[in-house]
Amino acid sequence: MEAEYSPRAIEKKWQQKWAEDKLYRVDNHSPKPKYYSLTMFPYTSCDLHIGHWYNYVPPDVRARFKRMQGYNVLHPMGFDAFGLPAENAAINRGIHPYTWTMKNIENMRRQLESIGTVYDWSREINTCLPEYYHWTQWFFLKLFEHDLAYRGKAPVNWCSGCQTVLANEQVIGEGVCERCGTAVTQRDLEQWFFRITRYADELLQYEDIDWPERIKIMQRNWIGKSLGAEISFALDHPGVEEKEIRVFTTRPDTAFGVTFMVLAPEHSLVAKLTLPDKKTEVEAYVERSRRQTDIERLSTEKEKDGVFTGAFVTNKLNGEKVPVWIADYVLLSYGTGAVMAVPAHDERDFAFATKYDIPIRVVIASPEWQGGELDEAYIEPGTMVNSGQFNRLSSQEGAKAVSDFLAEKDYGGHAVTYRIRDWIISRQRYWGAPIPMIYCEKCGIVPVPEADLPVLLPEDADFGLTGESPLKRNEDFLRTTCPECQGAAKRETDTIDSFLDNSWYYFRYCSPHYDKAAFDPREVKNWMPVDIYTGGAEHAVGHLMYARFFTKAIRDMGLIDFGEPFKRLFNQGIIIKDHQKMSKSRGNVVAPDDLVSSLGADTLRAYLMFLGPWEQGGDWSDSGISGISRWLVRVWKLALEPYRVKGKTGEQAHTDLQRTTHQTIRKVTDDLEKLRFNTMISALMEFTNYLTGVKETGRVSDSAWKGALKTLLLMLAPTAPHFAEELWQKTEQEYSIHNQDWPVWDEEIAKDEEITLVIQVNGKLRDRITVQASITEDEALWLAEESHKVEGYLKGKDIIKKVYIQGKLVNLVVR
């Protein structure tokens, strides 16, 4: 009797052997076709939980499958190591972020190794090491050189919890910090920006990539392209230089219905326009909106309010004077920060006008409109009325006609506006790559020369949260000399948003230790773009959009010749427990280390893939995993307990075995291609059950049996790498199973000889008969009508129609 299946013993053994043999070393110069399989690298936190495994195991299985299929597979792993959480955790524990991060990485690497992943660890990257962030800084300089990085003052998102500025993409839900949940407020600050808006239009193009519809929609919404018109309103105000205020509208067809204008409270003209007797009220309103958090300010429940400035502008289209108000429902950051208010055709304007008793004039007639007053805003398209020469045009025609007219008269014209804002990358925190810029009194903003990179992050820092970078308090760091005039100068002390680190890591994997540049262009040409990228959907408008922007930006610098980094994107679901998200506070976290030591990595790998469709996630069940354990033990016995031919071997048993084997190869291969891991496991289980029956009856030759068993082990290898390797060795096959070819199927052999013909009467199942797959329509119909079970349903009725579906069914329609 062979040894029992003991995962603990075999897993360690093989992991060591594979590492010694450098089995997973990726060769850059292989003649095989390349396949770049990328999984979003983890943020360095304390521990990997079962959710991480759910992210890493299925791609690992697929990468192993692709290797066996003959591809040269790059399936690397690394760590996203800079950023606020590490710094916060380090502060809380009173240790240095570096120490904390490196300790975590060590643990995470150990955990990732323990699950039997195929990563080539010689390619590991770590974003917080100088050999990496040297090039993050270099890219910053390149973006600056190409006018894609600039310093500017703008109202920015401020998180008082993290004491730093956040990018728009890091503000989530109703305006809270994605890291700490604190309500975000606005501050006017000088910051570094990346000009992602320059790529807004190109980012809307998805023709060349295979991405989930959902992610594309989220990005489209985030970019928020709106077509409309910009319209100039004449301003003639004592003591004010500006002679116009421009607004953006998506409804130029309503321009004759403007009865007031609203400026954002922060608009630069507010102070200049406000009449002396309105000053107190206006200033109080501006002050109040400045202090509100975005949650308060943007709450849709809040009643719209505002203040009249006392000023008027003239609508150039009809010569009417309309009052200028300020209100916080108008955002400075969108359009021109000013809107023309058309209360008859906009809900917000309607509410506002009703509240302050401002006239409401209908300029778009609905088909039902009789000329009376409106009870609510009519926002649908209609026919233009009260609009001078544009009357009787439809909204659509009118919008174009009005815009054309505006352009002709130089009153404005067609315009496009985006919701997306430039990417703020300054962080007033320690744990990040220093922004490689120098401020010189004489020369102004001077980039650090490339030769001086990296600008090292000093080890000693005082992490107290003050709202300013801790680097500012480090004199050795702060004081420097100007690269241009050699005079005394100061360094930029803010650090780079870690989203830049992870916007280019997949380029680094191609040549992870290259020290002459961020990447070796030949290796990038060899490996990029990524063939499949897998990870969580939460990165839809953050990381995934930044990475696309980054790739397009460096393409335009001539560094690469493609604009999309990830050909195919796939988002896995999340794994839950007892219908709830796993979290420490709920106490329902499944700890993988314990499961590995009790059940084994292979069992856990197979179970994670079995519990549900990968894109949907699934419900973790402690008892469910025992089904996988039992299955693997059954396979173990099937392979190791001797096979005995019983009686005469039969031709039929042999063809059956061949057919089932080839059908299983087809199913498993297809499921792996389509990332349908749960049904792949089912198919392997069915095949196991089938082989158990074959073994019991013993009607196939010893060699046929061995062949089928070998195929089963090969198909198991990606899922259960240690288990399959052990059985491969025990059945005296050549090491290593992971270097074998993936089995292929023959469509002819996989073909069914016999089929079950379904007989229906009026669409209801009445009989099934087993027939040759080659049956003709006439034979099938004849058999159906002759069926004993069907007889009763046909008695006394006329068959008015006979439906025959090749190889499937007969439906007799009777009356």
Add this chain to the structure above:
RNA sequence: GCCGGGGUGGCGGAAUUGGCAGACGCAACGGACUUAAAAUCCGUCGGAGCAAUCCUUGUGGGUUCGAGUCCCACCCCCGGCACCA
């Protein structure tokens, strides 16, 4: 409110193009083995009914010879966005 995804046995989930609903597994129940239990093996397992048979994929309609699958209306759950002029 808008945009995605989803709703199938006690549970997780299967079901190419509209063609045998419930694969595979868990749990449960019955049996074998055992002094006993665990493990293992064999069997049953959507509901009603003694049975023939009938009912059954969130609800209600529709198209079709035939609907889990397509169309219309609605309900519920999950995720995202939400004053964007």
